Amino acid sequence: MSDTATTPSSPDTLRARAAELDAAHASTDRRDAFLLPEGVIYLDGNSLGALSVAARDATANAVSRQWGEQLIRAWNESSWWSAPERVGDRIAELVGAPAGSVVVGDSTTVSLYKAVHSAARLRPGRSVVLTDPDSFPTDVHVTRGVCDQLGLTLELVSPGDAVARLDGSDDVALASYSQVDYRTGELWDLAAITSAAHDAGALACWDLCHSAGVVEVGLTAGGADFAVGCGYKYLSGGPGAPAFIFVAPEHIAAFTNPILGWNGHATPFAMSPEHVPADGITRARVGTPPVLGIAALEGALTAYDGLDVADVRRRSLSLTAFFVECLDGLGIDLPVVTPRDESRGSQVSLRHPDAYAVVQALIARGVIGDFREPDIVRLGFAPLYLSHADVLAAAVHLRDVVDGREFERAEFATRAAVT
Amino acid sequence: MSDTATTPSSPDTLRARAAELDAAHASTDRRDAFLLPEGVIYLDGNSLGALSVAARDATANAVSRQWGEQLIRAWNESSWWSAPERVGDRIAELVGAPAGSVVVGDSTTVSLYKAVHSAARLRPGRSVVLTDPDSFPTDVHVTRGVCDQLGLTLELVSPGDAVARLDGSDDVALASYSQVDYRTGELWDLAAITSAAHDAGALACWDLCHSAGVVEVGLTAGGADFAVGCGYKYLSGGPGAPAFIFVAPEHIAAFTNPILGWNGHATPFAMSPEHVPADGITRARVGTPPVLGIAALEGALTAYDGLDVADVRRRSLSLTAFFVECLDGLGIDLPVVTPRDESRGSQVSLRHPDAYAVVQALIARGVIGDFREPDIVRLGFAPLYLSHADVLAAAVHLRDVVDGREFERAEFATRAAVT
Known part of the structure; x- marks a missing residue:
């Protein structure tokens, strides 16, 4: 080394x-953008990123000025309604994705549920979903749950063996992996596994929890189809910060959200009982976004400005x-x-x-x-x-x-x- | 009148x-607990409840003291991990439910998805889910989505006609209604519709978005099986506040979360790849809870202390x-x-x-x-x-x-x- x-x-x-x-x-x-306590060397920003001045101030502003003074008007006046896409676009820059392909809201687990549930259905006739047995457990749990719901088979294959498993196969619908192993820190080759998935007619979904903000993720460059990631690790968005979901532009029109909520509707305020999915990544939204959490995350992301x-x-x-x-x-x-x-x-x-x-x-x-x-x-x-x-x-x-x-x-x- | x-x-x-x-x-x-701007008469607390002093202070404390100073230790030291159940218990008191039957986290739509998806599967062999065509659209959308996923039929029946529809029927798995109509403000008879559902061998799920905090909801008294509700309307938990889900104690052991996340696991930190649902209402949790939103909601709920x-x-x-x-x-x-x-x-x-x-x-x-x-x-x-x-x-x-x-x-x- x-x-x-x-x-x-x-x-x-x-x-x-x-x-x-x-x-x-x-x-x-x-360092000056963050508020670390005296005497602490914080080596857990991969679990809960530190508080920044901007995140603190953005939250206080969202609470006291926007919520407190603008009240319901803040949905327009402080652009709460479009915050999931606006913050999504900022994250897209950090993970090598185009504007309009990322949206925030929901937890990482719910986001992964949406991604895997939709992705696996884009390859009808294929019965297998691959994931890493050593993934952070929620990834294995939620992926197995989706497989059970869709009548698919979950096959636990280490990312190191994924390319070999995919080679020449025709049964895999989706390969769903973390880019960085949460435990060992190993960085897997997103482009190589995605390419192997595509060669086998499958799609690839990536969990970026431990890579967003610190690795050149390269979603577009690597050809990733779907991805999710966490707002509260390296992105420092605060405890339980909203997660993000990425859907590659070529899949957005075919993306069917398994949780049909009004925020993913083409005309949410028409109050129509028919669900017409919104154009674009907005269809990956579900319910009312967690505005305070998004405000903290949006503030936190300014730490990357100019970098x-x-x-x-x-x-x-x-x-x-x-x-x-x-x-x-x-x-x-x-x-x-x-x-x-x-x-x-x-x-x-x-x-x-x-x-x-x-x-x-x-x-x-x-x-x-x-x-x-x-x-x-x-x-x-x-x-x-x-x-x-x-x-x-x-x-x-x-x-x-x-x-x-x-x-x-x-x-x-x-x-x-x-x- | x-x-x-x-x-x-x-x-x-x-x-x-x-x-x-x-x-x-x-x-x-x-009134003194809230921070309404001068010159405003706020008649939209049913859409976004006003900011309270306690909600503001709880959020600032969660940000600056807990996140900023305790950092990752706040999961223990500030009891973030158990906040979903702790705040759930406080809401349970307001909606006439026992401790241990309510948990917060996720949006209302995701919560309803979990409730309807699980409830409808508790009556195998029955093919119909009833809901109100005039419900807030997300209720209709998410319920139709669940029906499509489970091969059930969504039947749109006004709550005023639900008792008649249920009478003598044997095809209904679930009746899913709002207690108060979001548009007209009409209060429906939770106990009567629930009782009719039970007489017909069905279950009842209630959306309390427009009743929690202002109506004697009476979940236990009315025999409700499942319920969800919003944290940001009358409960004044802040924009996009976490929602809550109620599962009646007699159903908790049979409740199967459609979104299997690590927060609903019996031993989340064992990092086991097998999903073993937690005992109790914890199994209705999914991912990492939105801590800042829960803090605001917990602060807001103190407005009900002593009432x-x-x-x-x-x-x-x-x-x-x-x-x-x-x-x-x-x-x-x-x-x-x-x-x-x-x-x-x-x-x-x-x-x-x-x-x-x-x-x-x-x-x-x-x-x-x-x-x-x-x-x-x-x-x-x-x-x-x-x-x-x-x-x-x-x-x-x-x-x-x-x-x-x-x-x-x-x-x-x-x-x-x-x-």
């Missing part, structure tokens, strides 16, 4: 290297590479689950038999990461608000937790309700 | 009567009765669509051939109501923050708009994007 990777480095050497890298990536430093995702990706790769460099340099001997080459998202996952307690001990030191079953210390590096100096500081804390066996303290063993 | 109803009254007489009624209903006056819904209902009936009394007393000769007896929710709908322009002219005077196709002036009377004095003032404005033919001004004819 680096020419210093296998040689222990002095903290001073690493500190100098951090400063050099931070200078090299200064153009993508958006090129390619530069953010470079910063992300540099941060994660430098973390591994620090592990090596500081002699932290934990197995790195995440690929050391560039086929990774913006996280580094480590194995430790007491991973839960290690994470708790880190949190007690102000280094917030998370634990994933069964033995994963998962550290996310949200590039916009983390520096290489933060990365080094986190690595030093990790060394002290591991070398000092802090994780053995009784206080770190008790599991919280939500881990 | 009142012994003064057909005799024109002087404004002074009506003013004295308003003061007398406001004194009689002082115990349910929560009995029966008293709120009495205030609501008094406000709407007094409005009709004012119409009569001031000689405003518009047809009243809403029942003059007590079979009404908390609104009064009037007909006028230029209804859209009448509403715009009222808004220009600070009296905010809304228009519903084709010719309805719909005025909602959110009881917690409206007084009888407001009602009289609104009626005087309406008289001036109608008698002065203000609605004929060109500026009031142009339709906004969202009406």
Whole structure:
């Protein structure tokens, strides 16, 4: 990963290297846009992105000025009605999709339900939907549920085996995968799997929860048919932020929403009992959008204003590479689950038999990461608000937790309700 | 409705009567809890309830303190994870349901999809779902969509004819109705229709969007099987607030969520690929809950603290009765669509051939109501923050708009994007 990777480095050497890298990536430093508490190194932006000034202010404005003063008039005066498409367009830029192909609202799970339910029906006569057995569980659950409803067969195939499974097949309707593995951080080849799906006459749906905002997703370039993603991870839209759904322009006319709501109607205020789907991506809407959540997300996305995702990706790769460099340099001997080459998202996952307690001990030191079953210390590096100096500081804390066996303290063993 | 109803009254007489009624209903006056702008009489709380101090503060706290400072730890430290059930329990009290039978999250449309999809499958062998052709369109759309997916027949039967349709039938799986008609304000007999459904071996699902918070809904007393309702109307939870779903305790074990997400799982953090539904109403959850929206709703619901819904209902009936009394007393000769007896929710709908322009002219005077196709002036009377004095003032404005033919001004004819 680096020419210093296998040689222990002095903290001073690493500190100098951090400063050099931070200078090299200064153009993508958006730390000032965020409101992180003092004393915290936040390595969980892949689970809940940090609060930004703009997200805070946008929410306060939506509450006090728009809702409080404009009241019902805000649907027009503050353009609430078109917010799902407006914010969708902003996200489209970040994931390499054209305007008019992304809309926000609903949770990620509901969005995936809509995408998979519609996509699988676009290939009648084909009986198989592929997904990753190691996907974040909601993906497996919702996809299996759709298969059961549509009389299809869910086949669990690792993304690493998907191209081989698709090759020469004629039974697959849909391949539904995450671009980045939530646990290991592995980045899968969206274009290659999509291309294999297309060659086999199937469609491809992508979950971008762990890639949107940090990876050059390239939906159009990769030929993706459908995608969904989360608003509250790297996009920093706030807890339970609305998710997004992407439908490739060539499929929009054939997209049939399984949940027929008035917001997806061509003329919602005509109050017609016949459902006529709206033109365009609007047909993927369902009910009244979560306006406050969208406001927070829209504010948060301004952190990307003036940035090129390619530069953010470079910063992300540099941060994660430098973390591994620090592990090596500081002699932290934990197995790195995440690929050391560039086929990774913006996280580094480590194995430790007491991973839960290690994470708790880190949190007690102000280094917030998370634990994933069964033995994963998962550290996310949200590039916009983390520096290489933060990365080094986190690595030093990790060394002290591991070398000092802090994780053995009784206080770190008790599991919280939500881990 | 009142012994003064057909005799024109002087404004002074009506003013004295308003003061007398406001004194009689002082115990349910929560005006101080809300932040209505100066000069506005807000008669659209049935579309978007007003902002309360508590909702504003709860949202700011959720953003700045919980999200901003606790970050990911807020899932435990601020009990975000259990918020859907906690807020559900508070709503349960307002709609006459037991603790553990209501959960919030998702939009009303998604909630109705879950309820109807599950309910209709609880009566296998029966092929018909009844709903109201005049329901709010999303109800008809989503119910028809579910029927198409399940191979059932949607039969459009007015709630006024539902008991007769059900009598002696054996083909109905589910009767799905709104308790209050969104357009006319008519209150339907939840207990009678539910009882007729049960006598016919069917289930009943209720949409409480226009009754929760203002009517003694009586889900348990009426024997309702399923229900959904909106958080942003009379409950004042904010724009696009999360909706709620009720599943009667006797059906919870048989409730199968059509959208299988990790939040409805028995052990969500075990990350198991097998979906094992949670015990209890939690199985009606889907994805990560919209925390900011739930925070606003939870704050808003504190406006009901210390109030009995029966008293709120009495205030609501008094406000709407007094409005009709004012119409009569001031000689405003518009047809009243809403029942003059007590079979009404908390609104009064009037007909006028230029209804859209009448509403715009009222808004220009600070009296905010809304228009519903084709010719309805719909005025909602959110009881917690409206007084009888407001009602009289609104009626005087309406008289001036109608008698002065203000609605004929060109500026009031142009339709906004969202009406």
